[in-house]
Every structure is written in C-alpha cells, then in structure tokens.
Amino acid sequence: MARDQRRSVPPDGERSGARRDLNFTRPSLARVYDYVLGGREHFEIDRRAAHGFLNVAPESAQVAKDSRNFLRRGVRYLVGEAGIRQIIDIGSGLPTTGNVHEIAHEIDPTVHVVYVDKDPMVLTHARAMLGDDDTTTVISGDLRAPETIFDDPQTRALIDMDRPFAVLLSGILHHVSDKADPFRAAAEVSATLSPDSYLLISNFLDEDPRAKDLERAFLDSVGSGRFRTWDENRRFFEGLEMVEPGLVYANRWRPDADTPVGNQVETLYVGGVGRKV
Template sequence: MSLGEHEWAPPGVDPERPTVARVHDALLGGTENFASDRAVARKLKDVVPEVVNLVWCDRAFVGRVVDYLVREAGIRQIIDLGAGLPTVENTHEVAQFADPTCRVVYVDNDPMVEPHAKAILGGNANADAITADLRDVDAVLGHPALRRLIDLSQPTAVLVIGVLHLLADHEDPHGVVRRYVAALPPGGHLAASGFLASGNPKAKALEVMLQATMGTGHFRDRAAITRFFDGLVPVEPGVVHFPEWHPDERLPGPLAPWEELLLGGVARKPHP
C-alpha cells in the first residue's frame, strides 16, 4: 500500500489520519499503512529506538498466551479485542496449530482490519473478524459473526493485549473489562496488558509521543494494571513484564529498560 503521494484508501478510510493498527503495522514492517502512519512510526522510533523490539515482544507474548490457553487451560474459543492488522503468528494461527477446532474472532474499530483479516483467513470456517469498538461491549458480544462462532456458555478467553492504554480513565477501562469478564462462564480466561507508568525515562518519552501523535496513550501503575484481574484467579507467575511470562527459554539476566515498559498476565474466572 506504499504508493507515495497518491495512496489508495478503502471507502471510509482517511489516509491522512494515522491509526493505531496501521502504525503498529508500519512498525512491524508491514504494507497495510499510509505515509501518515509511517511518519508516526518514525517519531516513536526517534524517542524510543527499541519500540520495534517492543512491538515484537508484544507479538511473542500473545503467542505464548494463546498457546497456554489452548494447550493447558482447555480454551477453544478466543475473542481478540483491539486485534490490529494481521501479521505473523496471529491468534487463530497459534490456536489452531494447537487444536484446529479452535474458534477465534478478531475485533477492531479500524475499518481496514476486517477486510484484511478476512483476506488472510480465506475459507477458515473457525475464524472471523468484525469491525466494532471494544468499548461497546453489547455491540461486540451481540455481533452476528461473533455469535456464529462463539458460544459464551462454553470456556472462552478474552484478549485485551496491547490496547488498554488507548482508553483514558474517563472511559472506564476497568469497567469495560469487567463487563467482558461478566459475560464469560466459569473457567473462562482474561489475558490483559498495559504500559507501566514508572520512573523509566523511556516510559515517559513514549507516553508523551503517543499522546502527541495519536492523541491517546495512558500508562498506568502496577496496581491499576493488576486491578483489571480483580475477582479472577491469576495464572502463575501473575502480572509480570512480558519476557517473564512463560518464557520459551530461561531469561539470561536483568531485563533491558524497554522490556520493563509492559506488564501483562492471564487469569481464570472461578466457579461460584
């Protein structure tokens, strides 16, 4: 889609306005982005050169989480909120590699995500993508495409990874997450993450640049991120930095400063 000054955009898409999904795609080296998105990606890399590593770290975390949910937690249905543009090792690919019967629905408010995801999904009968705002819980959970694939009376996982920092406090992100958790049956799982507010200079630099370029980006302290899991049973090791959650290999030593920017975890909804 890199067509210089005359980039084609689907109907309803303004190529002059960067979006989180397309900036994310640009950082990953994808092609589903515009000049405006690439400009934001460059600015983010200027203030935190490791931001590309951060994005790939996020992808790896999602992969390990999904693999755990399917292989160890017995989950066969996943709702991926704020999924962004499909890249590599997508949620449905990881889940269906572990069990081809897994059903996955991607949700994003960027109108480019749904058609791109559907093209990648092809004839995959057990995966779909919908355009919806995760803040509108009723619209998401009541969407016909989601209802076709997801039976909320059966063990289901909701992923809100790499997206909650886009919700300001006045949008009540904790309340939004609680509503999704309330819709899950006992044994359902929540996987969530957030950018960590700290004395780390990279944290403040990235937060300031996100707000300057995207108009959003809210870092939260450990207590606020942990509160997304209130009432749930945490999966070990709890809410930790991404590289510390079920690492594929033993960590070689202290985390790099950029690896300390994100916290995430998984928790299970208990039986009454």
C-alpha cells in the same frame, strides 16, 4: 501468514464497501503498529506518527515485538494447557506473522476465533486472509461498548458463551483513555466470562523513567497510549484468579527460548492472564 496470502483481496463489492470507511488523512494505530512490526500495510502519515515515539526511544519498537511474543505464548498456554477452544481477540490489529488463529490451530485446528477491531482496514485485510475458513471470523466492534462485540450475531455463531472461552486484550487497553473508562470496559468483559474462561491482558507500564516521555509522544503522534502503574494494571483483572506467575513484565510471563528476558525495554510492558472461577 505468508506474504502472498496477505496481498490477496476480497471480492470487489466487499472491498469497496469497507474502503468507504477508511481514513488515510490521519494515522491509524493498526497501521502504525504494522510499520513498527516490519509489515507493509502503512502510509507516510503512519510512519511519521511512529517516528514521533521512536525518536524519543528508538528501542521502543522492541516493545511491539515483545507484545506479540507474549500473545503467542499466552495463546499456546490457553489452547495447549488450559484447554480453551474459543477465543475472542479484541483489538486484533492488522494480520501479521503468527496470527492468533494460526497459533491456536497449530495445537487444534477446530479452535474458534473471533477477531474484533474498530479500524475498518483491519476488517478488509482480515477477511482477505481468512477466505472461507469457517472456524474464524472478523467483526467490527468497539471495546468501549462491549455489547457491540458480545451481542454480534457472528460472535454468537462461533462462541458459545455458556462454555469456557478466552478474551484477549493484547495491547489495546492502553489505547483507551481514562475518560473512556478502560476499567469499566475490562469489568464488563470479565462479567461476560463463564466459569473457567480466561482474560489475557498486556499493557504499557508506568515504572521506567522513559514511560512518561513515551506517553507524551504517543498522545502527540497517535492520539492514544497511556502508561499505567502496576496497581492500575492489576485493577483490569479485578474478580479473576491470576494464572501463575501473575501480572509481570510481559517477558517474564512463562518465557520460552525465544523470549528476550531482561532486554532494555521489558520494564515498559506488563502481561498477565486471569481465570474466572
């Protein structure tokens, strides 16, 4: 999205309503991520939190970029090859360069997209970005309670769940603690999928010797960030048929000319796409 679009603001009533829920006394994951990606919507408290893990492994900033890159390739696959015309992006984060609806609309401008996040600042910024685009909306919802997403009237208005659709869980499940049971959440999402629908997931991976130190740093600084094993990450796709090449380092999933295959952080991040049969 162009910078001038990012700075536009919603009508006053809407803005003040959303701002009442905003919390600037704690780091926000969405703002920390925006900082790491080189965006402009962050505060000192977010930058300090980001440096909590960047000090442990400065190169980990590249993981966020690799994650966006995987998401872009995944959406192109879903719309361009799998024929998907409806997408729910859960944990969408703040608008950035190459938003999901923009990637999808490069292929087909009629694709419907519902953005979901639990951070009220995402709602405010995404509404400002979307203006009167009637193919796309943003709602407040929590992956830990999937009914807040799938039963929402705005989701229902844009997504026909009797037809194929895609759910994106890009960089979110590793921010759901074991206690909150991310496996149950993923299973509930899979259960909503109609035949020929897709689930895209990308997550931190516990394989690289840096993973445990980074996990501690994430938990200390942003309060979430689990690095899970290959088996744990595979479990998120239970009951789905994996699209080739399966669950792999995200940079190895259908790389294109812009994908930094084999870079020094690729062993920290996995990605895959599953299909409901």
